[in-house]
Amino acid sequence: MLQHAKRHQATSRKQVRADQEAEAHRLQAQGLSIRVIAGRLGVPKTTVQNWLGRKEPTR
Numbered sequence: 001m002l003q004h005a006k007r008h009q010a011t012s013r014k015q016v017r018a019d020q021e022a023e024a025h026r027l028q029a030q031g032l033s034i035r036v037i038a039g040r041l042g043v044p045k046t047t048v049q050n051w052l053g054r055k056e057p058t059r
Contacts, residue, residue: 023052027050 020041027037034052038045 021054024048024051 009020020043024037027040028034032040034045034048036049041048
């Protein structure tokens with residue numbers, strides 16, 4: 001049972017990250033800076049830079 005819960009948590013974390021990445025792309029399209037996007041999403045600037053370096057958000 002514990003392993004199932006850990007797998008579910010990992011999937012949830014992946015979904016949250018994918019949602020955050022998609023939001024970063026939306027915010028960039030609105031003209032926000034990497035610093036502002038990182039602050040809003042609560043992630044490091046380098047993470048936002050990595051996400052925005054991709055053409056399409058991962059899903």
